[in-house]
Amino acid sequence: MNETRPTVYEELQAKGHSRRDFMKFCTFIGAALGLESTGIAQVVKALETKSRLPVVWLHFQECTCCSESFIRSSHPLVADVILDKISLDYTETLMAAAGHQAEATLKNTIEKYKGQYVLLVEGSIPTKEDGAYCCIGGKSSYDIFKEVSKDAKAIIAWGNCASAGCVQAANPNPTGATPIYKLAEGKTVINVQGCPPIAEVMAGVIVHILAFDRIPQLDSLGRPKAFYSSRVHDTCYRRPNYDAGLFVESWDDENAKKGYCLYKMGCRGPNTYNSCGVIKWNNGVSFPIQSGHPCIGCSEANFWDNGPFYKHLANFPGFGIESTADKVGIGLGAVTVAGIAAHAVVTNIRKRKEIMKGLRTTDNNIA
Amino acid sequence: MKEKKEAEHNETVYVWQLPVRFYHWINALSILVLCVTGFLIGYPIALQNSAEASFGYWFGTVRFIHFVAAFIFFFNFVYRLYWGFVGNKYAKWDNFIPYRKSQWQEVLDVLKVDILMVSKKPIDSVGHNALASLTYFFTFLAFLVQSLTGFGLYAAMSKSFFPKLFAWIVPILGGDFNTRMIHHIFMWLFIVFAIIHIYLVFYHDYVERRGVTSSMIGGWKFIEKGHMEEVKKKVKV
Numbered sequence: 001m002n003e004t005r006p007t008v009y010e011e012l013q014a015k016g017h018s019r020r021d022f023m024k025f026c027t028f029i030g031a032a033l034g035l036e037s038t039g040i041a042q043v044v045k046a047l048e049t050k051s052r053l054p055v056v057w058l059h060f061q062e063c064t065c066c067s068e069s070f071i072r073s074s075h076p077l078v079a080d081v082i083l084d085k086i087s088l089d090y091t092e093t094l095m096a097a098a099g100h101q102a103e104a105t106l107k108n109t110i111e112k113y114k115g116q117y118v119l120l121v122e123g124s125i126p127t128k129e130d131g132a133y134c135c136i137g138g139k140s141s142y143d144i145f146k147e148v149s150k151d152a153k154a155i156i157a158w159g160n161c162a163s164a165g166c167v168q169a170a171n172p173n174p175t176g177a178t179p180i181y182k183l184a185e186g187k188t189v190i191n192v193q194g195c196p197p198i199a200e201v202m203a204g205v206i207v208h209i210l211a212f213d214r215i216p217q218l219d220s221l222g223r224p225k226a227f228y229s230s231r232v233h234d235t236c237y238r239r240p241n242y243d244a245g246l247f248v249e250s251w252d253d254e255n256a257k258k259g260y261c262l263y264k265m266g267c268r269g270p271n272t273y274n275s276c277g278v279i280k281w282n283n284g285v286s287f288p289i290q291s292g293h294p295c296i297g298c299s300e301a302n303f304w305d306n307g308p309f310y311k312h313l314a315n316f317p318g319f320g321i322e323s324t325a326d327k328v329g330i331g332l333g334a335v336t337v338a339g340i341a342a343h344a345v346v347t348n349i350r351k352r353k354e355i356m357k358g359l360r361t362t363d364n365n366i367a
Numbered sequence: 368m369k370e371k372k373e374a375e376h377n378e379t380v381y382v383w384q385l386p387v388r389f390y391h392w393i394n395a396l397s398i399l400v401l402c403v404t405g406f407l408i409g410y411p412i413a414l415q416n417s418a419e420a421s422f423g424y425w426f427g428t429v430r431f432i433h434f435v436a437a438f439i440f441f442f443n444f445v446y447r448l449y450w451g452f453v454g455n456k457y458a459k460w461d462n463f464i465p466y467r468k469s470q471w472q473e474v475l476d477v478l479k480v481d482i483l484m485v486s487k488k489p490i491d492s493v494g495h496n497a498l499a500s501l502t503y504f505f506t507f508l509a510f511l512v513q514s515l516t517g518f519g520l521y522a523a524m525s526k527s528f529f530p531k532l533f534a535w536i537v538p539i540l541g542g543d544f545n546t547r548m549i550h551h552i553f554m555w556l557f558i559v560f561a562i563i564h565i566y567l568v569f570y571h572d573y574v575e576r577r578g579v580t581s582s583m584i585g586g587w588k589f590i591e592k593g594h595m596e597e598v599k600k601k602v603k604v
Contacts (some may be wrong), residue, residue: 013374049397062468128585153577156575191374214439219536220535220537220538221538221542231523231524231543232507234523240420241419241420241426242425242427243420243423243426244420244421244422244423244426245429246412246415246420247413255415263411263413265564271543271544271547272543273523273544300542300543300544301542302541302542302545303544306545313551314548325548325552325555326409326545326555328555329552329555329558332555333555333558336559336563340562343482343566344566344570346484347484347570347573347574350484351484355573355574
C-alpha cells in the first residue's frame, strides 16, 4: 500500500523541467495565492517533499468549460502539475481508460488513498426523478458523489454548476440541479466560482491544499478569499470612468470606443466577486470588460435568473417580461397620486359641512 | 378682538418634543437626499465631457453623498428608537405597536372616518392616530431593511468595522445583485410613503384644523376645548 511515490519536484525533473522553471512556478502560484515572500518557500518545500496528490475529478451536469479553462492555464507548469503530476487518477473527459477499466481505477483510487485524495467536482447534481438525468456507468451522479466524497480529504466545486447550479438550475430548474455544497452533508466544499473559473485560480486552490494541507480561507459563500474577496468593479481598469461619470450609452457610440465604463450597459462588475480584473484570461491577455463587453456576473449564484444581462435592474417577478422594479414603482406612484386626487375631491364633497362650519365660525368672529 | 375669542375655544397641547421634531426633519432631509442620489446611482445621467477620467469625479461625489446621508439616516433612526423609550407619551414606543384592542379599533375608525369617509365619529388620538402609528411601524421595518441591505452592499468597499457588521445579510439574500434589487424596490416604498404622508398632512390640517403641519415645526397642536377631558374619561372607563 505505502510504496514510495516520487515527489512533485522529482516528477517535474524527470519530465525535463529545470529548477529555474520550478522556482518560477512556485513564485507565480504563491503570488496568485496572495502569500508573502516567506510563504513561497513553504510552497517550494511542499512540492519538493510531498508526493503527488491523488485527485479524482468527477463530471456531472456541466459543459466541460471548467476543464477547458484549466488546460489553457497561462503558466505551462500549471497544467503539468495538475494533469500529469498531481496524479489525476480519474476524470471522464481526459483519462485514457474507458468503461469497466475506468470505473475500476476510480474504485482503486478511493480505496487505496482513503482520506488522502482530493475530490474535484465539475457540474451540478440533478435530484429530481432519483437523479435519472445524469447517470454514469449505471449509477446516478448523486450516488457516485456520495460514494466518492465520503473519504475525500477535501472537496472542490469547480465553476458555477457545482457551486450554484448555473444555467441548468435557472428557473424552472427542470432536473432539480443542485450545487454540491447542499449535498455534501456537513463537509466543507470549496466553491471555485465562475463560468468557467480562471485557470490560475483553480491551480492556486489545489496548490494551497498541497502546500499547506488545509483548505484556504473561504468567504461567506464558500469561495476562497484569496481570489474572490474583491469585486470585479473594484479592480477594473475602467473604474476611473465610473467615478468620473463617463459611461457608454449605447454599444456603438463614441464612448464605447473611448473605453468608458459599461455600468449603464448592465455590467455586473459592481456586484460580482472575482479576480478577472487582476489575473485576467488566456495568459493575462484580456477579460470581458477589456474586450468591451460588460461583466455578466458568472461567479455569482443565479446569474442566469438575474437577467437581462444588458440591464442593471432585473425583471420584476410576476409582472411579465420587461417590467423592472422601476416600472412597477412608477405605476404604484401613479396609482397613489390618482387615489389621492380622488380622495381630495371626495373630501370636499362629503366633509363640506365640516369645512364650511369652520369657515363660518371664522367669518362670524371677524364680522 | 373677536379672533382671539375664537382661539380661546382651542387648547394648545405640546405634542412633539424638540428631539422628535429634529428627528423628523433630519429623517425627511436624509431620505430626500438618499432617494435623489440613489436614483442617480441607478440611472446616472449622461454628463459627458471630453476631459480625461482623472479630471472628473462627479459620480464618485454622488455616491459619497449617498453614503454620508446613509450614516446620518441610520444613526438618526437609532436615536428615534431610543427616544421611543424616554420621550413623552406621544413619542413612546407603544404607540407604534398595536398590541391593545383599542389601537386596532382606532385603526378601523380612522379607515372609516378619514379614508373611506363613511363615518363622522371623531378620532380620539391627539398624537399619531392608530393607523398612522401602524404605518410608521412598517416604515421603521423598511428603515431596517434599507439599512441592512445598504450597509451590506457598502461593506464590500469599506475597511471600517461598522459596515462590516452588516456583511452577513448579503449571502442570506443570495448575493449583491439581489441585495441591490431589494434596496432599489424599497426605495419606491419610501417614495410612495412620502406622497401619501404629505397629502394626509394637508388633509388633516384642512379638515381637522388642529395645525398638524406646523406642529412638526413648533411642537404644538390646537385641540378643541374639552376634547382632552373626554378622551381621559374614556380611558378611565
